Amino acid sequence: MSAIARSVAAAAALFLAGAVAYVSSTRAEVSNATPRTEAAVASTPSPQVPSDSKRSAFIPPPLSAMPKDDFGKMVRLGEQIFEDPAHHASAYVGNDLRCSNCHLDAGRLANSAPMWGAYVSYPAYRSKNGHVNTFEERLQGCFRFSMNGKAPPLGDKVLVALESYSYWMSRGARVDPDIAGRGYPKLDKPPMPADYKRGQQVYDENCALCHGAHGTGRQANDGSPGFPALWGPDSFNWGAGMGSFENAAAFIRANMPLGLAGSLSVQDAWDVATFMDSQERPQDPRFTGSVAETRQRFHNSSNSAYGTVVNGHLLGSDSITSGGHPRATETSSRP
Amino acid sequence: MLLRIDRYPAAWMLLGVCLATTAPGIRASDTRASATGAKAIAAQGDAQRGVPPCAGCHGAEGQGNGLAAFPRLAGLPARYLRQQLETLADGQRNSAVMSSIAKALSPDEVSALSAYYSELPVPASSPQRAGSDPAAAAELAEHGRADDRLPACVLCHGRRGVGIGDDFPPLAGQSATYIANQLEAWKAGARPAGPMGLMPRIAAKLSESDIRGVSAYFAAQPATRDVQP
Numbered sequence: 001m002s003a004i005a006r007s008v009a010a011a012a013a014l015f016l017a018g019a020v021a022y023v024s025s026t027r028a029e030v031s032n033a034t035p036r037t038e039a040a041v042a043s044t045p046s047p048q049v050p051s052d053s054k055r056s057a058f059i060p061p062p063l064s065a066m067p068k069d070d071f072g073k074m075v076r077l078g079e080q081i082f083e084d085p086a087h088h089a090s091a092y093v094g095n096d097l098r099c100s101n102c103h104l105d106a107g108r109l110a111n112s113a114p115m116w117g118a119y120v121s122y123p124a125y126r127s128k129n130g131h132v133n134t135f136e137e138r139l140q141g142c143f144r145f146s147m148n149g150k151a152p153p154l155g156d157k158v159l160v161a162l163e164s165y166s167y168w169m170s171r172g173a174r175v176d177p178d179i180a181g182r183g184y185p186k187l188d189k190p191p192m193p194a195d196y197k198r199g200q201q202v203y204d205e206n207c208a209l210c211h212g213a214h215g216t217g218r219q220a221n222d223g224s225p226g227f228p229a230l231w232g233p234d235s236f237n238w239g240a241g242m243g244s245f246e247n248a249a250a251f252i253r254a255n256m257p258l259g260l261a262g263s264l265s266v267q268d269a270w271d272v273a274t275f276m277d278s279q280e281r282p283q284d285p286r287f288t289g290s291v292a293e294t295r296q297r298f299h300n301s302s303n304s305a306y307g308t309v310v311n312g313h314l315l316g317s318d319s320i321t322s323g324g325h326p327r328a329t330e331t332s333s334r335p
Numbered sequence: 336m337l338l339r340i341d342r343y344p345a346a347w348m349l350l351g352v353c354l355a356t357t358a359p360g361i362r363a364s365d366t367r368a369s370a371t372g373a374k375a376i377a378a379q380g381d382a383q384r385g386v387p388p389c390a391g392c393h394g395a396e397g398q399g400n401g402l403a404a405f406p407r408l409a410g411l412p413a414r415y416l417r418q419q420l421e422t423l424a425d426g427q428r429n430s431a432v433m434s435s436i437a438k439a440l441s442p443d444e445v446s447a448l449s450a451y452y453s454e455l456p457v458p459a460s461s462p463q464r465a466g467s468d469p470a471a472a473a474e475l476a477e478h479g480r481a482d483d484r485l486p487a488c489v490l491c492h493g494r495r496g497v498g499i500g501d502d503f504p505p506l507a508g509q510s511a512t513y514i515a516n517q518l519e520a521w522k523a524g525a526r527p528a529g530p531m532g533l534m535p536r537i538a539a540k541l542s543e544s545d546i547r548g549v550s551a552y553f554a555a556q557p558a559t560r561d562v563q564p
Binding site for chain 2: 062063064104105106108109110206209210218219220221222224226227257258259260261262
């Protein structure tokens with residue numbers, strides 16, 4: 001082949017590659033602009049994952065691409081905290097949960113509240129606390145509620161590391177709170193009202209193997225975190241987002257059971273979320289001293305069982321104090 | 336592969352018997368379903384019933400043979416071991432060597448042997464072959480493959496494959512050939528699906544090279560339980 005023919009061929013190949021890239025990026029734009037339809041798709045009982053994953057365009061860099069410089073060290077610390085906060089952020093963690101329990105694949109998986117989806121969505125106004133939250137403040141909330149611990153001070157190395165990790169994996173993602181794959185795919189309301197008893201059956205058949213018959217989770221054989229506790233003293237507290245039926249149902253429908261994601265119907269997901277979130281767990285850190293008042297102020301929603309009576313028990317009335325058992329062994333410092 | 340037990344079962348069994356203690360097999364009537372009885376079968380077998388000593392293939396400490404397809408048994412969950420022997424006996428799980436041995440054991444012996452091996456200390460890992468692309472295998476084992484909705488192996492088998500409870504046996508320090516054979520068996524429908532039918536679904540998403548890789552990855556992890564982070 002002559003030199004000219006070679007360059008013509010090369011140019012053609014480049015053009016083709018460019019065209020393909022253009023078409024796929026255009027598709028991504030179009031699908032991003034399309035109103036969300038995943039709930040409609042999700043209501044068809046099939047072993048498919050909700051369709052939001054299909055229009056997910058962003059792929060975070062592989063962990064092996066993490067830089068080795070000083071910034072990279074902070075990113076790496078963020079990843080370590082993410083995978084084992086009880087060890088790497090012990091002062092602020094009051095249970096045995098890991099960030100990666102709810103943000104699967106080290107916070108990288110689309111439709112599992114990926115950190116790249118969160119990073120490009122803040123600062124944002126949150127009705128939960130009635131003001132504009134920075135990303136760092138949003139992270140504080142995770143420690144206070146989901147980790148049943150206490151918020152690291154702004155600027156703390158734990159937050160800097162998690163922010164660095166999130167930023168690093170988000171590079172190349174569009175700054176857009178509607179980025180495909182953010183959060184958990186919103187679910188349709190169930191065909192029938194969600195039901196605790198049906199949920200218990202779904203739980204026994206699909207969840208108890210890993211999370212235990214009583215939701216206590218399981219440690220691995222070396223004592224390291226295994227399967228997370230879903231309720232009880234070692235789980236997230238009443239203030240956590242996962243305590244909302246809607247949120248939990250969306251997470252479950254999109255991601256659970258591991259390896260069989262999509263096998264539960266929309267109805268199953270709502271039922272089992274209702275069952276899981278109608279169990280006692282550590283007190284809401286915003287507890288006012290009265291369950292009724294705390295419900296009125298922070299849980300006044302059909303998505304929360306807090307302050308309601310389930311099986312004769314007023315949920316929230318027998319909660320252990322929030323804050324769990326933060327390990328004071330490791331102190332954190334400002335970088 | 337030279338070391339495939341399925342291909343040369345008789346040869347492997349003969350080797351196993353030769354490697355084991357030369358003491359004569361104990362008589363069936365002496366076999367009690369006790370720790371002593373289990374230990375005797377493990378070390379000496381029962382020649383009259385055609386039960387070779389377990390130690391012949393699985394090692395005197397139940398450590399298995401990392402280079403062959405003989406799994407380590409020491410420190411595995413008793414219930415898991417019992418289920419394997421039961422399914423080997425009733426034909427749900429197939430093994431040219433183990434099926435006939437499992438059939439010859441009484442239910443009490445199955446329970447006693449399972450308890451015996453589960454209580455043996457977890458041995459140091461035996462020598463293993465390294466995989467051809469350890470970085471890719473580690474990525475798959477520790478992070479799964481999002482595109483295939485394939486969760487990380489360690490999510491259910493614990494950090495570094497240390498195992499979680501009765502239903503998610505340890506993979507760390509297990510024979511690489513054995514792990515690979517099991518994954519292939521699930522892929523081919525030749526091993527019972529197990530809890531919630533998880534493993535056939537997982538194995539179906541693994542290529543031959545994935546299987547070789549993750550098997551080598553877990554075989555190379557320290558088998559001891561007291562691993563520090």
